[in-house]
Amino acid sequence: MSYFAQALINGIALGGMYTILVLGFSIIWGVMGVINLAHGEFVMVGAYLAWMASDFWDVDPFVSAPAVFAVMLLFGYLVQRVLVNRIIDRPALVSLLVMFGISIILQSVMKVTFSADFRLANTDLDGAWRLTDRLTVPVTRFWVLVVAVGVTAGLNLFLGRSRLGKSIRAAAQNREAARIVGVDIRKVYAVTFALCIGLTGVAGALISPLLAVQPFQGPPLTLKAFAITAMAGLGSVRGALGGAMVLGLVEAMLALYVDRIGTNLAVVASFVLLVAALVLRPQGIFKGLRHVDATST
């Protein structure tokens, strides 16, 4: 029983990490129709910022996360104004290429600046709470989950209640119609992109004590975000949480209950779920803002 309970805790903790990792990616894709291939690199930049705060000034990543959010928000806004805004009306392939270019540039810049050495941020929120002899809760991951759920709830409120949030959803559903009724699309996109890159930076800060920070850690994270988003539904905040939890639990259970190759199977699981969702429910398990096969406009 405690075995299953531990698997449940592991799965939920992993789901929490995936949630915070996937939110920004999902909303950018859902609202703007841009597949942010540089997502993992924005996570990596956020992780470096948190590591710097931890290493140089001894600031815990959970404390520096709001500052990382602010810096990445600004960075996201700049990238949006200078680059993304100019390609938003172009075919989807152009935005894909530009984001790919940004990912390579960020990797190279970080490698030149920080070398390829592995870093880890220090957090005081580490170790484990021992519920019983055979049942522990990983402290860092628990707090990551708390932040992820908090951010999800906040975003849900923002998109559902605020005027700007409604504009964002309107722009996602039909850009031309939103423009006709007076929504400032450029502003909406700028806010969306900046906000999402800010959140992505926070994800980086929160995983900086968990995964080694290095310039080339991004691509597997982008792949994971892609699989969860396409499976759960583009731009759906609840979908990001739900999809991440489903995947976290499936991975944890498979890894625990299948001997020898369980962890290998767990990685395949995300793509099996993705293929199944694309065939059976293209709007995503949790119904996203648009279909995966919708054009960028």
Next chain:
Amino acid sequence: MRRSVRAFVLLLLLVTATTACGEGSVEDAAPAAGEAAPVDLSAFDGTVRIGAALSETGKFAVEGRDSRQGYNTWVRWVNEEYGGIRIGEGRYGAEIVYYDDESDADTAANLIQRLIDEDRVDFLLGPYSSGLTTGTSAIAEANNVIMVEGNGTSDTMFERGFRNLFLVATVASDYTKSAVEALAARGVRTAVIAHEDTTFPTSVAEGARRHLEANGIEVLAIEKYPKDIQDVSAIMTKFRNLGPDVFLGGGHYNDAVLFVNAADELGFEPDAMLITVGPSNPRLVEQLDDDVEGVLGPTQWEATMAYEGDWFGSAADYAAYYRRLWGEPPVYQAASATASALALHLAIEAAGSTDTDAVRQALRALRADTFYGPIAFDERGVNTAKPMGTIQVQDGEILVVAPDAAAVAALVYPRG
């Protein structure tokens, strides 16, 4: 507007191409970290041109940089201190042409072909990792070019009957031998193994299983995991419930971080933890601090080992020279790289020429005591003279604890 966007995209691609695909030889690149200072090779009677593809970017960038510094340590020493490679009556300068393989097997294979066809190198030194060495050595073999290496140790590479591949380091299946023997002597009964599902960690794990069973230790479970894994909690939960005496984890640097953290988070406290890559690296010890205390790791080489030779002096002398050049102590990947180049150098001198057949024969006949340990290749091209060492992190220090001949401290068991 359209034009400016187009221009920007072009610029973007240009920047990408120049920054991401950094490559070049020691001649055309400005000396950077780990770079050999340009030496005037015209003062020598000739030049021995050697090629190497190493990872400056990608997954193996850290180890690639260490290997490059190792090779360049030999270049600096042979040109500046030793006075050039002695071939007959002449003194030949050494030059290494490098390319960045981006930690990618296809890129590495293309670059090795380029080193052979276009750069016309006389010999090759190995890349970092078994994965990259497997493909590149096949190309070297097909072109009849000798490759000496110290950082690709997977056994399967030496079961192919190649004539031109030589490994100065201990082969992967023997990585855990001295540690397992030391643990068996302390009464260990059970063990579990987790390893990355790629060439090198699989060789280490299979060897570990063999050594464990040969020493009467029962293997309770073996778990494989894919590369770039982000969570090992499930594996560690499973292992915690089995309650083994020893945990053996084999993969790369990031896996060591994941294993140590997950064990801490899950309250998994085996009496010994042996992790393949990571514990012997001072950076990991610095980053994980107390959590890594007592962890064991195999090491090809440590500066404290009692090895000595006519070239570079003792292991400690080598470490001091290396530190003078690069401002940091050498990790074993760097020492392995230097030893590879040194073995090639000694074989060229013994052969008295750069002829492939003569140098191959000289490599096969080579018997040398060096700062890195004894070097003598068997019929597969593997150096079987050097045993693998085991280190343990004790009070934040990396100390050799096995084999007894190389140990500077007693193994602490249980790790406490």
